[in-house]
Amino acid sequence: MRYGAEILVYLKEGVLDTQGKAVAASLTRLGYDDPSVRVGKYIRVEIEASDIDSAKETFDKMCKDLLVNAIVEDYTVKVEELR
């Protein structure tokens, strides 16, 4: 069975988001009124797995192994079965 995950990776509260600050400054220069911006990663992964629980386990392990820097980043994983 094929499963898909939508993984959102974002900096923890309190961690300086230089990319977010740069985007906010650009938006302000374009005339927007002082937006606050945080920029993270949206990762879509698809794998084959026997069932949804083992798929969830694999996606979570991928985050810990490679996709997320646990020192400064948090993440969420949304898993769905694919037709």
Added chain:
Amino acid sequence: MRYGAEILVYLKEGVLDTQGKAVAASLTRLGYDDPSVRVGKYIRVEIEASDIDSAKETFDKMCKDLLVNAIVEDYTVKVEELR
């Protein structure tokens, strides 16, 4: 009133995702079984607005003005009122 938007920006179908390919190759080297990976941006923006409709309009304009390269990227915007 303060409003927050969760903006997902991702490459259109058919556009080569070099970052996604690199992540997939790294995951395969770590022993994962041939995952398919697409990498995009997760942008969280907060602004002041008079009501939710004008907030939605502003967030959409931000995407068109700066956050999204409409030639190769698609995007979704989820807006909520913040306490």
